[in-house]
């Protein structure tokens with residue numbers, strides 16, 4: 001239920017609704033989309049990335065001297081969790097063909113592909129299998145599957161969304177493999193939303209010029225990932241899943257190739273070593289670093305671990321200066337602050353409105369542009385709505401969807417959203433939601449090529465942990481596609497590679513070297529990474545934990 | 556339970572929302588005027604903000620959650636919680652990440668839910684009742700007590716989907732279990748020892764692979780991709796100067 005003081009504004013929203021409905025129905029743009037210059041302007045003035053303190057130069061490692069998101073630079077310039085000299089690498093605790101780090105979409109897809117080709121793998125995952133951002137995607141997956149669309153059109157949309165900084169070969173792989181992924185998933189048993197004739201139901205997303213968002217109601221990620229997980233569990237002879245056992249460091253061999261990793265059992269606090277012919281990093285994103293103090297849509301374990309492990313081993317990062325804020329995170333009620341309101345809401349006709357019930361931006365600009373426009377409306381135009389706890393946001397008019405798409409549409413297509421709000425007495429079929437940008441996606445990551453190879457032999461990367469696919473701004477629906485396309489590709493590439501490689505002596509020298517480099521660069525810090533989990537322990541509890549020993553955020 | 560469907564949109568087992576709340580990320584102890592509740596976490600009393608979620612309250616009380624939190628938004632089912640309320644004999648179930656605390660609530664999270672799961676080769680299955688019979692014979696032990704439905708934090712008609720499984724109605728099994736987040740709360744309460752969510756998963760996969768109508772458009776597109784139809788256009792765009800590509804992008808038409 002909204003507090004009383006918001007009612008006049010809610011009334012304005014209701015009053016303007018009919019007119020907005022007429023315009024939307026006419027098929028004309030409901031608001032003029034921005035030109036290239038207008039986009040540039042709103043981005044530089046209002047996007048959080050453009051604040052001077054948002055980025056700083058990294059002082060060591062493969063990207064030394066480059067500007068990087070401050071919180072990420074802090075994480076990269078930190079100490080390892082382990083002391084390399086404590087490990088006897090001559091008798092590893094586990095041996096396998098492929099070590100897959102991360103049990104989300106990219107990791108499970110890679111494992112299935114490898115298993116189908118007879119190759120053994122271990123999936124190390126921090127929480128349970130499937131506790132991942134992949135489980136949470138609601139809106140859908142892009143793939144050019146309609147007659148009026150084409151993979152090349154998808155390519156153009158993705159390049160434009162990424163401000164033309166995307167690596168072309170990766171975008172081609174992404175868009176050209178898209179239709180195949182739809183089929184691959186359906187063959188595994190994913191239940192896509194379909195029209196009567198069996199064709200795929202598709203909607204618009206931000207920055208799409210054709211409707212190409214395929215979905216599974218608003219549980220797209222849950223349906224896809226649960227299907228992949230289920231398949232992983234059907235292949236126990238080939239895939240070993242180690243839950244609550246994150247990797248905290250990569251292991252290299254004497255010839256500079258990646259050769260496995262160090263596992264940490266977060267429950268018993270034991271460490272184990274894994275020797276693997278190839279390693280795939282599929283650790284996802286970093287929302288739980290709470291960059292710029294933003295709330296996040298991400299799962300509990302999204303702490304960017306893959307980045308720091310790979311960086312210590314010498315992997316090059318790309319576009320780590322850009323952060324994606326999802327335009328519509330929830331700001332009210334407070335208990336669900338930061339939670340994602342899927343972009344599909346705008347795809348289906350939902351509109352962002354200011355305190356006067358007016359549209360102030362085309363609802364489907366690329367994410368960074370849309371987010372910046374919302375921030376501008378609140379900060380500069382002062383037309384946001386302030387919540388009781390002092391957050392500010394704009395309305396996202398969902399009742400309009402029922403008018404445009406027919407009554408019952410929200411119940412059928414957005415059951416998760418409906419549930420999320422009804423718990424707090426807000427019925428989104430009748431009232432709008434209150435939203436503000438929320439920390440959502442790691443645009444950049446470890447640089448890869450179309451075979452998912454990093455610059456380190458034997459080290460592959462797929463999914464949100466990788467960089468280059470989306471340039472500096474990902475479009476909605478392209479990362480579910482990303483983790484499938486590149487999860488599959490990583491599985492294939494690693495499978496080919498393990499058939500030829502003969503590993504040399506295992507080593508953790510690179511961890512020692514990095515420690516030396518920290519010293520040489522005169523970096524003094526007590527930070528420890530990988531972070532593994534964020535800390536939500538209140539300050540005064542911490543003060544009373546007189547004998548507790550913290551390793552970074554972990555006790 | 557006839558009223559259940561109609562009541563779908565009303566909050567279940569929840570108190571009314573309160574206006575003021577503690578911040579979600581980076582929990583801080585609250586101002587003195589904030590309303591507090593006493594709750595019992597694994598039997599131990601803690602004072603927590605009255606408008607916290609169970610997950611927020613557990614962290615507020617000083618626990619570091621390792622098991623029992625995944626997505627923190629109601630999608631992953633990692634945070635199954637069982638609780639009782641004062642003066643009430645009932646056992647309640649909920650998700651720690653989305654359920655608000657109530658005064659006197661007595662709760663524990665379930666770190667894991669043991670559940671049997673059949674191993675199968677989907678390619679070799681037939682989408683019919685015999686498959687259910689073979690893989691999950693316990694489904695036929697369902698006594699239609701409806702405990703599972705009452706336990707479900709997603710308000711799903713769990714019993715009905717198990718009944719659908721019994722009849723081999725895979726479409727209904729798929730439809731009714733679609734929003735299942737595999738929290739396991741139904742399974743832990745079921746007197747027939749059925750693992751409902753795994754049956755639901757099987758039903759969805761069988762439906763998706765064998766029963767959903769296939770897209771003729773998709774088939775056509777796959778052929779086009781295979782025959783390298785887009786190769787030339789890709790090559791053109793991949794080597795195009797940024798300015799030219801930009802122009803092309805801003806000039807593209809939008810499907811309404």
Ligand SMILES: Cc1cc2nc3c(=O)[nH]c(=O)nc-3n(C[C@H](O)[C@H](O)[C@H](O)COP(=O)(O)OP(=O)(O)OC[C@H]3O[C@@H](n4cnc5c(N)ncnc54)[C@H](O)[C@@H]3O)c2cc1C
Nearest residue numbers: 102104106132133134137139140247284463464477479480
């Ligand atoms: C709420 C939400 C909604 C979204 N909606 C959409 C959408 O509609 N469409 C779309 O295209 N995209 C969407 N996205 C983005 C998309 O879901 C993710 O980018 C994508 O799923 C990432 O997949 P992944 O496999 O790379 O990473 P994840 O799925 O996050 O998997 C990473 C896994 O690695 C594990 N891990 C992390 N560190 C370690 C370690 N040190 N050792 C071992 N394991 C580790 C994690 O616990 C996790 O299991 C959404 C994201 C969120 C958060």
Ligand code: SF4
Nearest residue numbers: 707735736738739741
């Ligand atoms: S059906 Fe069972 S496992 Fe699925 S959400 Fe409901 S209670 Fe949880």
Ligand code: SF4
Nearest residue numbers: 697698700701703745
């Ligand atoms: S709890 Fe078990 S026995 Fe009771 S209705 Fe549900 S499935 Fe059947």
Ligand code: FES
Nearest residue numbers: 625626627632652
């Ligand atoms: S933590 Fe994922 S459902 Fe609660």
